[in-house]
Amino acid sequence: MDKQRKARTPESESVASDRAPSAMRAVTYKRYGGPEVLEFSESARPEPEPGKVLVRVGAAGLDRGTWHLMAGEPRAVRLAVGLRAPRNPVPGIDFSGEVVAIGAGVLGFAAGDRVLGVAAGSFAEFVLADARKLVQLPEGITWERAAALPTSGVTALQALQKAGTLGPDTRMLVTGASGGVGSFVVQLAKLRGVHVSAECSAHKMEFVASLGADVVYDRAGGGAYARDAAYDVVIDIAGNPSIGTLRRILVTDGRAVIVGAEVPGPSLTGMNRQMRAVLVSPFLRQSLAMLVSVNKKQDLTALVELMSAGKLESRIDRTFRLGEAREAMEYLVAGSVCGKVVLVP
Structure with a gap:
């Protein structure tokens, strides 16, 4: 379901114009807060460093993780990204694009390569990425669909890995099935033959059914x-x-994997439930686990292979221009998204 606001840059055209070697357009923020803290301005263009790859961004993906970093919530994240203000003024994590230059010691990549991956500061015309977190992007996959994959796709894959052995005899419930992670979980579970029941808002039920869910609940x-x-x-x-509800709907030896939390709370912002689940799980026959996903190159590579083979799809809800990042984030936070939202230059 593509509901794009403006015509996308054709895949055959240059991703972005290289107007000035030392400058670029980028989304920036100087303080924590809601979408209103985002600005669109000129910023210094990064230069290649040892082990790093400079990429001209074709598209950048939005996800809840980016929102948490922008908002500085839960407060614990500020220990890593800046106590009083963000150390990196450019938000964004996921991206796809074309290699422009490589730093010393980088092997396996060259200028002109199509790539996708994760790096801090992807809401810009250029991003400097660790070569170890980049994957080659096959022809036939657009910038937008590639940029929607890294964080949400890897999180979905790791959630299923944490759930253990899955197959045709497995009955699974996926809550929040219409979002970025959920849309990938449903597809990946169906590839394993799992019987998938899914839960989402009423106006998203048709979308979730189109992902392959066997039963969809309002x-x-x-x-x-x-x-x-x-x-x-x-x-x-x-x-x-x-x-208690999770335990009641699970079979005697069932497994629950809790991914994320959007419940308002103290410094851990809704993580209390996950913590309690982890603490009680050792004393139960059921398994209650909390997922802390890690960007692993091998997982992203596996997902790209599935996408290239036509077995997995990034479902793009809307595409916004880079200068519309504030509006895009507002749309994400509003909770109306089916699948993913991406930015293009």
């Missing part, structure tokens, strides 16, 4: 948590069912 209806539910696995994405 979040407001509560059908996913019916008394007679008996799931082998629950992938709980940015939801808030209680630990």
Whole structure:
């Protein structure tokens, strides 16, 4: 479902004009807060460093992780990105694009290569990326669909890995199935033959069904948590069912993987439920786990191979121009997104 605001830059054209060797256009922010802190201005263009690759950005993906870093929530993230203000003034993590230059010691990449990966500061015309976090991008995959993949796709894959052995006999519930991570979880689970029940808002049910979900529940209806539910696995994405509810809908030896949290709270912003789940899990036959995803090159490579083979798809809801980053973030935070939102130069 593509609901793009403006015509995209054709894949055959140059991704961005190299107007000045020492400057670029970028989204920046100087303080933590909501979308209103984002600005669009001229910024210094990074230069290649040892082990790094300079990439002209073709598209950059938005995700909840980027929102958390922009907002400085939970407060604990500020220990890594800046206590009083962000150390890196350019937000963004996921991207795809074309290699412009490489730093000393970089092997396996050359100018002109199409790549995707993760790097701090992707909401810009250029980004400096660690070569170890880059993957070659095959022809036939657009910048937009590639940029939507890294964080959400890898998180989805690792959630399923944490859930253990999956197959045709597995009955799985996916909450938050319409978002970036959820849309990949549903597709990846179906590739393994899993029977997938999914939960989402009423106006997103058709979208989730199109991903391959066998049963789709309206979040407001509560059908996913019916008394007679008996799931082998629950992938709980940015939801808030209680630990008691998760245990009740799982079979005796079922597994729940909790991914993310959007529940307002103290410094850990809704992480209390995950912490309690981890603490009680050793004393139960059921397994309750919290996922802390890590960007792994081998996982991203596996996802790219599936996408190249036509077995996995990045579902793009809307595409915004780089200068519309504030509007794009507002759209993401509003909770209306089906799949992913991306920025293009």
